[in-house]
Amino acid sequence: MRPDTPKYKTSDEVDFVIVGSGAAGGIMAKELSTNGFRVVVLEQGPYLTEADFVHDEIKIINEDLLTNKPKLQPTSFRKTPNEKAKPQRALVYGRCVGGTSVHFTANFWRFHEIDFVERSKVGPVPGADLRDWPITYADLEPYYTKVEWEIGVSGLAGASPFDPPRSKPYPMPPLPVKGSGVIFERAARKLGWHPFPAPMAILSQPRAGRSACVNCGFCLAFGCEVGAKSSSLAAAIPVAEKTRRCEIRPNSYVHRIETDSNGRAIGAVYFDEKRNTHLQKAKAVIVCANGAETPRLLLLSTNKQFPNGLANSSGIVGKYLMLNSGGVATGVFEDQLNDYKGFAVSRVLHDFYELDKEKVGFYGGGGMDARFDMTPVSFALGSLPPGTPSWGKGFKDTLANNFTRTMELFGHGTSLPVETNSFSLDPDLKDAWGLPALCLTYKDHPDDVKLSNWLSQRALELLDAAGAKQKWAPTIGEQQFAVHLLGTCRMGTDPKTSVINSDHRTHDIKNLFLCDGSSLVTSGRGQPTMTIEALSFRAADRITALAKRGEIT
Amino acid sequence: MNENLSRRNFLSRGSAAASAVWLSAHWPAIVAAAEHAHQAAKSAAPAKLQFFSSDQAAEIDAITARIIPSDDTPGAHEAGVVYFIDRALTTFAVDDQKTYRDGLPGLQARAHELFPVLEKFSLATPEQQDKILHSFDSHAAGGRGMYRAGNVSSFFETVRVHTIVGFLVDPDAGRGGNRDGVGWKLIGRDRDHMFQPPFGYYDKDYAGWQPNPPDPEKTKA
Numbered sequence: 001m002r003p004d005t006p007k008y009k010t011s012d013e014v015d016f017v018i019v020g021s022g023a024a025g026g027i028m029a030k031e032l033s034t035n036g037f038r039v040v041v042l043e044q045g046p047y048l049t050e051a052d053f054v055h056d057e058i059k060i061i062n063e064d065l066l067t068n069k070p071k072l073q074p075t076s077f078r079k080t081p082n083e084k085a086k087p088q089r090a091l092v093y094g095r096c097v098g099g100t101s102v103h104f105t106a107n108f109w110r111f112h113e114i115d116f117v118e119r120s121k122v123g124p125v126p127g128a129d130l131r132d133w134p135i136t137y138a139d140l141e142p143y144y145t146k147v148e149w150e151i152g153v154s155g156l157a158g159a160s161p162f163d164p165p166r167s168k169p170y171p172m173p174p175l176p177v178k179g180s181g182v183i184f185e186r187a188a189r190k191l192g193w194h195p196f197p198a199p200m201a202i203l204s205q206p207r208a209g210r211s212a213c214v215n216c217g218f219c220l221a222f223g224c225e226v227g228a229k230s231s232s233l234a235a236a237i238p239v240a241e242k243t244r245r246c247e248i249r250p251n252s253y254v255h256r257i258e259t260d261s262n263g264r265a266i267g268a269v270y271f272d273e274k275r276n277t278h279l280q281k282a283k284a285v286i287v288c289a290n291g292a293e294t295p296r297l298l299l300l301s302t303n304k305q306f307p308n309g310l311a312n313s314s315g316i317v318g319k320y321l322m323l324n325s326g327g328v329a330t331g332v333f334e335d336q337l338n339d340y341k342g343f344a345v346s347r348v349l350h351d352f353y354e355l356d357k358e359k360v361g362f363y364g365g366g367g368m369d370a371r372f373d374m375t376p377v378s379f380a381l382g383s384l385p386p387g388t389p390s391w392g393k394g395f396k397d398t399l400a401n402n403f404t405r406t407m408e409l410f411g412h413g414t415s416l417p418v419e420t421n422s423f424s425l426d427p428d429l430k431d432a433w434g435l436p437a438l439c440l441t442y443k444d445h446p447d448d449v450k451l452s453n454w455l456s457q458r459a460l461e462l463l464d465a466a467g468a469k470q471k472w473a474p475t476i477g478e479q480q481f482a483v484h485l486l487g488t489c490r491m492g493t494d495p496k497t498s499v500i501n502s503d504h505r506t507h508d509i510k511n512l513f514l515c516d517g518s519s520l521v522t523s524g525r526g527q528p529t530m531t532i533e534a535l536s537f538r539a540a541d542r543i544t545a546l547a548k549r550g551e552i553t
Numbered sequence: 554m555n556e557n558l559s560r561r562n563f564l565s566r567g568s569a570a571a572s573a574v575w576l577s578a579h580w581p582a583i584v585a586a587a588e589h590a591h592q593a594a595k596s597a598a599p600a601k602l603q604f605f606s607s608d609q610a611a612e613i614d615a616i617t618a619r620i621i622p623s624d625d626t627p628g629a630h631e632a633g634v635v636y637f638i639d640r641a642l643t644t645f646a647v648d649d650q651k652t653y654r655d656g657l658p659g660l661q662a663r664a665h666e667l668f669p670v671l672e673k674f675s676l677a678t679p680e681q682q683d684k685i686l687h688s689f690d691s692h693a694a695g696g697r698g699m700y701r702a703g704n705v706s707s708f709f710e711t712v713r714v715h716t717i718v719g720f721l722v723d724p725d726a727g728r729g730g731n732r733d734g735v736g737w738k739l740i741g742r743d744r745d746h747m748f749q750p751p752f753g754y755y756d757k758d759y760a761g762w763q764p765n766p767p768d769p770e771k772t773k774a
Contacts, residue, residue: 055726174762178756179754335755336753336754
C-alpha cells in the first residue's frame with residue numbers, strides 16, 4: 001500500500017525538483033527525501049504498478065507500455081553531422097515511474113578500476129577523445145556497496161579473479177544457475193577462462209517486503225509482477241514516499257528549465273496529462289532523464305545567456321554519446337535447457353575486460369554472459385538458425401525443436417567517446433507536443449566494431465568448446481539504434497571539455513545538477529545501470545552536503 | 554481455457570513440488586500470479602468475427618494453416634490464429650486493415666493466375682497453396698528482430714508475422730490467440746509463470762559452484 005504522499009503546489013518552492021524517476025532519479029529521490037529535503041519528482045510516463053505488469057508481448061513490445069512512444073515521440077537518425085537525418089526509430093528508454101530500471105536485464109557488474117583511468121593507462125586513441133574520470137573506483141566503491149545492499153543485488157563476492165576490491169560481500173547469494181550457465185561455466189573453464197555467478201539486480205531471497213524471483217520467464221523488456229527485480233519502482237521510490245516528503249508526479253513532461261535574471265534555475269516547466277503548462281518551483285533542479293532526454297532538455301532550455309542550450313557554454317551537451325559495443329552468438333544443443341525459465345543471465349566472465357591493444361589490434365575490452373532473453377514470439381521471429389524456412393513445416397519443426405534447446409552468448413564492450421556521436425534537436429521533426437524531436441547521430445569508432453566482432457568470435461569459440469550442435473554469429477556492423485545512452489553531459493574538471501563537475505553540478509549553473517547515464521566519462525563494459533545508480537547515491541551525498549552548507553542557493 | 558491456471562491449482566501444484574519454506578517465502582508472488590491468471594481469464598476473447606466476413610476468414614485461416622501447418626501436432630488453425638488476427642485488426646494492428654483489404658484480392662488473383670481453375674485459395678490443395686504463397690515470399694529468416702506493426706510491408710509478410718504472434722502469444726493474455734496453449738505446447742513452453750530449478754537437462758546434475766583457481770594468471774588475449 002502506498003503511503004499518503006504530499007501534494008506540493010507548483011508555486012511552493014520545494015528543495016529539489018528531480019526530472020525523471022528511473023535508475024538515477026529514483027535513488028536521488030530516496031536519498032534526498034530521507035535526508036530531510038522536500039522533493040518533487042516529475043516523470044513523463046505513467047505511474048504503473050505490479051498489477052499492470054503483464055506477460056502480454058503485444059502490450060509490452062508492440063504497444064510500448066513501459067517505454068517511449070514512437071508515434072508521439074518520433075526520432076531521426078544519421079551517421080554523420082553532414083547528412084540530413086531521416087525519421088527513424090532511433091532509441092528506446094523507460095517511460096514510466098521507475099524508468100528503464102523497470103524493464104532492464106538487471107546485469108549488475110561494477111565498473112573496474114581501469115574504467116576510470118583508462119586514458120592514463122592506454123594513452124590517446126585516434127578519432128576519439130578518451131579521458132579519465134575526475135573520480136576513481138575507490139571514490140565510488142562505498143556507493144556500489146549501497147546499491148547492492150539498499151537496492152538489492154544477488155551475487156557471489158570474490159568469485160571472479162578480475163573483480164575490483166569491495167568493502168562488503170553481496171547481501172544475497174546468486175540466483176540459481178540456468179542450463180545456459182552450466183554450459184557456459186564448463187566450456188569457459190575448458191578454455192582456461194574464469195566464469196562466475198552473474199551479479200544481478202534481482203532478489204534471490206525475499207527482502208524488504210519484496211518477493212524473491214519466481215523465474216517466470218518474462219524478464220527483459222517486462223516489468224516484474226512480484227517486485228523481485230530491483231527497479232527504482234520496487235526498491236527506491238517506496239522508501240522515498242514513506243518519508244512523506246517526496247511527491248512523485250507522473251504524466252509530467254518537463255520541456256524547459258526556467259532561470260532567473262541572475263542565471264539561477266528556478267524550477268522546471270512541464271506539460272501535465274492534459275497538456276496544460278506548469279512551473280514547479282524549486283531551490284535546485286536535478287535532471288535524471290538519462291543520456292538522450294537530459295541533453296535534449298538542456299538544448300530546449302535556451303535563454304539570452306545560453307543561446308545554445310542551458311549549461312552548454314562548452315558546446316558539448318549531447319556530444320560524446322556512447323552506446324556500448326557488443327557481439328552475440330547463438331547455439332543449439334542436443335538436450336533441453338528450458339532456458340526460458342528464470343531471469344536472463346546466470347553466468348558471466350571478465351577475462352577480456354582489459355584487452356592488450358598491441359596484441360588484438362584495437363582499443364577496448366568487454367565482458368561476456370550466457371543468456372536466454374527471448375519470449376516465444378521474439379524467439380520465433382528472430383532466433384532460428386540462418387537458412388531456416390520462415391514458414392511451413394520446416395519452420396514449425398525447427399521452432400518446436402529449438403525453443404528449449406537454444407542459448408545465447410552476449411559480449412558487452414566499450415564504446416569510444418567520439419565528438420560527432422550525439423543526441424541533438426532535429427531541425428524539422430517535432431513531437432506530439434510540437435517540440436523538436438531527438439536526432440541520433442552515430443557512427444561507431446572502427447575499434448568498437450572490431451571489438452564487437454572479436455567478442456562474437458570468442459563466443460563462437462566457447463560454443464564450440466561446449467559441444468553445441470549448431471552455432472552462428474551475425475557480423476556486427478555500425479549501430480543505428482540506441483539502448484545505452486551514455487556520456488552526453490560528461491563529468492570533468494575542465495568546463496571546456498565537460499558539462500558537470502564531480503559533484504554533478506553543472507559548471508555553468510550553481511543550482512542545476514545532472515545525474516544519469518549522461519554523466520559517464522567512459523562507457524564501461526556494457527552494463528551501465530549499476531554505475532549510474534552508484535553515481536546517484538554519491539551525487540545525493542554531495543548535494544546534501546552542499547545544501548547543508550548553504551552552497552547551492 | 555484458464556481452469557488449469559486457477560488460484561487453487563497454482564497453489565496445489567506449488568505445494569506438490571515445493572517445500573513449505575519456499576511456498577511461504579513466495580506467498581505474495583503466488584497470489585500475484587494467481588490474480589494475473591484470473592484477470593486474463595475474465596478478458597478471454599469470444600470466438601466471434603469482428604473484422605473479417607466468414608468468407609474472408611476462411612481464406613485467412615487457409616493461409617495461416619500453411620504458415621504453421623497442422624500435422625501430428627496442432628498448427629495455426631487449431632490455435633485459432635484467424636480469430637487472433639481478426640481481433641488484432643480492430644485493436645493493436647488497426648493500421649494493417651488496408652494491407653488485408655487490398656492483399657486478399659491480390660492473393661486470389663495470383664491463385665487464379667497460377668491455377669486458372671481455382672476460384673479460391675482455400676479450395677486449392679496444400680501443394681498448390683504453398684506454390685501460391687512462395688510466389689509472394691521474399692522473407693529471409695535469421696537475425697534478431699521483434700514484431701512491430703507497420704514494419705511489414707507486404708500482405709504475406711504481414712500475415713506471416715501475425716500468424717506467428719497469434720500462435721505463440723501468452724494464451725492467458727486475453728488476445729484470443731494460442732488457443733488452449735497449443736503453440737506453447739508445441740515449442741515446449743510450460744504454461745505456468747513460476748518455475749523452480751533445475752530447469753532442464755544441463756543444470757539438473759550441477760554439483761554446485763566450484764571456485765576458480767585461487768591465483769589464476771590474468772589471461773589477456
